[in-house]
Amino acid sequence: MKRILILILAALMLLACTACDGAKEKTDAAEINRFIPLENDVTLYVGANGVFTNYEIENKTEEYLTYLSSVTYTLRRSSYSFGEDIPFVEYDGYYYYWEADNIYEEILLGERTVKNTYEYAYMPYGEKNNINVRLTRTTETTYDYEGGFISKDFDYTVDVGYYFDSWSELRMLCPDLAKHINTTGTKKYYVDVTTPTSVSYNTDSFTETYYYFENNVAAE
Secondary structure (H helix, E strand, O other): HHHHHHHHHHHHHHHHHHHHHHHHHHHHHHHHHEEEEEOEEEEEOOOOOOEEEOEEEEEEEEEEEEEEEEEEEEEEEEEOOOOOOOOEEEEOOOOEEEEEEEEEEEEEEEEEEEEEEEEEEEEOOOOOOEEEEEEEEEEEEEEOOOEEEEEEEEEEEEEOOOOOOOOHHHHOOOHHOOOOOOOOOEEEEEEEOOOOOOOEEEEEOOOOEEEEEOOOOOOO
């Protein structure tokens, strides 16, 4: 009976050891088959032409807001409608519409900075000198000015021609036509400073080649 128990315990221990070895092999394989980040002060050379090193590129640009500074509204009239291309109002047997002569100006909002970060990782595989190189590109955009809505004033002139005696008469006789133009003297603009960070990936495979690493910091 004791001998049977000893044999059973030995079999269980053998199975446990086998399971541990299998788990260790899977862990080792997982460690091998993953990308290793390239250190910032190291350059990876692959074959004759492959050179990979982490780096950043930063671009700064001045950003401007183009806004309406003044406008002249001129009333036009036609005996025919224009379809949907030109907003019009039918009044007293004619079709009325506006022509706008706009003048724009610019103001400096501030500076926008776009930083592109290029980071490499590598993964050797197979029995020969095979290696995958993955590039991660991260683009971050920042602004040194605030966003949101900005109100800018503008000057305006209304020319009703000979169709009405005055702008006041036009508003009274044909209010729908008057609503087609902005005579508040103010226009709102939205300044967007919410560009999201973007990340993209690209992987290259090199087979049956050689690769090596060099430190970017020269020895003193």
